[in-house]
Amino acid sequence: MISSETIHDYLARLASREPTPGGGAAAALHAAQAAALVAMVARYSTGAKYEQHADLVTRIIGTADGLVVEAVRLADADQHAFQGVIDAYKLPAGTDGLKAARAASIQDALILAAKTPAQLILLAGAVVDLATELFEVANANVISDVAAAADAARAAATTARVNIDINVVAIKDTEARARLADQTGALEDKVILAADSLVKRVRERILG
Template sequence: MIGSETINDYLGRLAARKPTPGGGAAAALHAAQGAALVAMVARFSTGGKYEQHVETTSRIIAAADQLVGETLGLADADEAAFKAVIASYKLPAESDAEREARAAAIDDALSQAAEPPARLIKLSGAVVDLAAELLDIANPNVISDIAAAADAARAAATTARVNIDINVVAIKNAQVRAALAEQTDGLEVKVVLAADSLSRQVRERILR
């Protein structure tokens, strides 16, 4: 599991001439780092003069910690899904029946492979939402990490979008392709806009 690897081991696998892990896993780790940064900022914004916001920061810490685990899980899910895609392409295709079964298996595997990045986009949005909640109550000494969290989540969402696109265009069944496109088109737009806005707000406060 990626979550239990050392950073060096993971990066070594990522750099190797192997299909997994790839961009999907990298996207999930972007989101996990974003969530961890949110949790860190919230923890630095507790006690003393921040005590009045204890309910909010406690909720954000719990939610961000959970998102770290969920996004890391999607890194493994993405890797497993892509392995299933590879396996489907290796199915026999000697007879018409085998070719038909292989084509259906490939389309199904590609559709399944779009699920982890689609879920990741939604979780990335949750990271940005939590970061935005912190903006007005955060310890100003770590406010730059709110922007860092937003940018990490943005990278996760846009990378996940590309991974969805490459799966959608490879699907041969037009109905399956259209249905998947309908479910996923534009998922990342709100995340990108919110992340850009939050990062801009942070920079404006820093540069006042």
């Protein structure tokens, strides 16, 4: 599991000629890093100087820490879901009955595999929202990490969307395809716009 291995071991597996982990897991770890950066900036925005914002910062720290855990869980979930797709394609198809069962298993696995990145886009949006809240009260010495968090969350969302797309095109259930496309397209656009806006504000604050 990604959550229990070293960075070195994870990267070695990611670089290997193996189907998992792949882009979906990488996207989830983008989001985990984004949330961790928000938590770090928030922790640097505590003490007497920031006392008037203590409740906000405390809430952001708690929420960001939780999002780190959830993002890593999604990394493991994505790896498991994609392995399910691979296993479904390996099912026997020697008879009409087996072919039908294999086809149904593949469709179920593809829909499941598309759900994890859909959840990840939601999580990425939550990270950008937290970073945006933190921006106004953040310690100026680490304000660049607010932009780093936004960009990492943006990467998580756009990568997750690509992973949804590659599964959706193989899903034959038109209703399921349309539902996934409708839910994730608008969310991804929202995350991108919010992240870009926040990065711009951070750069303007740095450069004066």
